[in-house]
Amino acid sequence: MSIGRRSVLQGLVLAPLSRATANPLCSGEKLPALTVEDAEVFRVKVNERGNWTIVRLNTSGGVTGIGDASQSGNDSQTLAYVKQFAELLRGQSIFAAEWLRKATAPTIARQGRIAAVAASALEQCLWDIQGKAFSAPTYDLFGGRIQERIRVYANINRSTEERTPEGFARMAEKAIAASFDAVKLAPFDEMPPGLTDKAQVERFMARGIACAAAVRQTIGPKRDLLIDVHSRMDLEHGLELARRFEPLKLFWIEEVTPAKPVENLAQINKVATMETAGGESIYGVRGFYPYIKAEAVDIVMPDVKVCGGMIELKKIAGLAEGAGLVTSPHGPASPVGNLTAAHVISTVTNFNILEFSYGEVPWRAELIDPPEQIADSALVLSNRPGLGHVLNEKTAAKYAVS
Template structure:
């Protein structure tokens, strides 16, 4: 019997006898209903937020954005919710055991729907016992979480001036780390491909000037390159002293080869669902820094597990997620208790009302620091007035 089969065969007989006494001891709280809130953001799409209601009236939030088709995600939330309804929000592992294979089979839509309900379960748990989520994940190691400003999603002019123009307010707002993906839309054929590569590098150099020599500059390659191109671009980017070069190309063996050969740190893994697929990615030395996303990886507990796997391999974790303030807080709550947390992603400059979508509003201190609240659960509520004003 291989190890995976052994785990599966162990799960069934043990689950039933252990589940019953636990449920008796857990607070008598069940998941009852849910609402979906959709808000319009920009040309890159909107945000989809889930609010789950429990039997005692408590509510829990989850982010279901950027799922590769919002309506498909919403349909799958309905399907998965029918399985979660009537259960305790404390039964995250039971929810995971029963639905993770179905979610995986549905691709990105499934992982986002699955992860959103899971986030809401943790918010409900925290509120039910009067503790912040970070306390449920091992306690607060980091009172503040450092965010980097991803300026890519709100940069319309894809030239050096355009990127520099959005980097300037990010620096004024106190961010000391900026991410960009200036190789997006790289043409497939020459000579346009070379011109696009040159322009992408010029954009990075322009943002480095705005950020100054001490700021941290992050570049996402969005898997636009092959190995030879990746090596060449990495070499040309050495003077820009990158904090990391993300997703240069696709495939674990290829990433491992690049990772071995280039000097600067590499990062990636945002699309990977679950520990099952993060394990070969980490074991294969694909990157120096892992980037699970609470919306794609399976939720807050899965993020914690992936963080632990990364820690065992000696890798820092920098969660991906340029989505709503709910996504940011769900990740920050887990990261606050994560020994190997490095930095968190924030989608910068997309909409001026971003911070007001939640209550209390999202406020970042100098340095892009998010102070972790001590309120129960995620420590935030949806501002329904703002959500209604920008409803999609």
């Protein structure tokens, strides 16, 4: 969809900021007075690890924007919050991103992730709309693009059903054939959280390391191997695991122990010879502050769907930059979530690599129009207005959650 000046002008004529509840500090007279009308939700079936939920926000001038509300852990509760927060936004300026952040913070403080994902999705929609309103790519609204290449790694964990060294290796091979030069797996998922029995932990540890070794063998020494431990280890086993992974030359090891107490992650970070990464479940710059201050990881992983949205992602990246850390957005996501993260992260100096969930559904790229494009292990960002893509309603209808 192309949105030209005319739609903006129509917005000016048709939708003055008239509601008493509108934020008086947003949208001066010289700015196009587009206001939010309502939200639509599109749910598509992916796999047992979760479906994708796309939110589309409509405005007074006909300009629309999309955002990703997937993977909250409870889609129906998140949809209730999408509805509630969209109601708050009704009649507000399309620039009310900070206003939305402030207005939703108390609910998110009480309800956590299910509400945070809803607010983040609506916030993403606003930035898509703003870009279209100004005929500018959204990254220009975030300070302008400085990262030419948005390098991505293939997370093969969600698509590998045969969870053996051979099964992971086969999926890694496919990812390489699809141009990826970095691969991540979480080979300890079968280990029950909180397990401490030495013999049992050893069994899971040996099996997980064997899976990682098989992938390293397949991808060769020049491509990057990333391991996510999904917080399965305690401190003692975590330290041992980091040591035993040394010969595999990991790009990073992620979330070795649970996020709390943060001192355990910090201890592993201090001792591990490879880089450590984490933070995918943390909301907001205030949530990241103690994590970064405690030196929990070398690489922070805010998720644009969970952390509060695009402006929050930029703030978190700034906090990380101040601490001398790298930002690698977490991102098993629909193509929309990866796009919104990519637009922001293309404007920061301390970007490293973006997560991409490889191989979940064959029609993934077609969920947006023009289709998502991965080339040479990078997500191709366009300079079209807004996010540069719209939802492909045909694909969304074809794979809709019934």
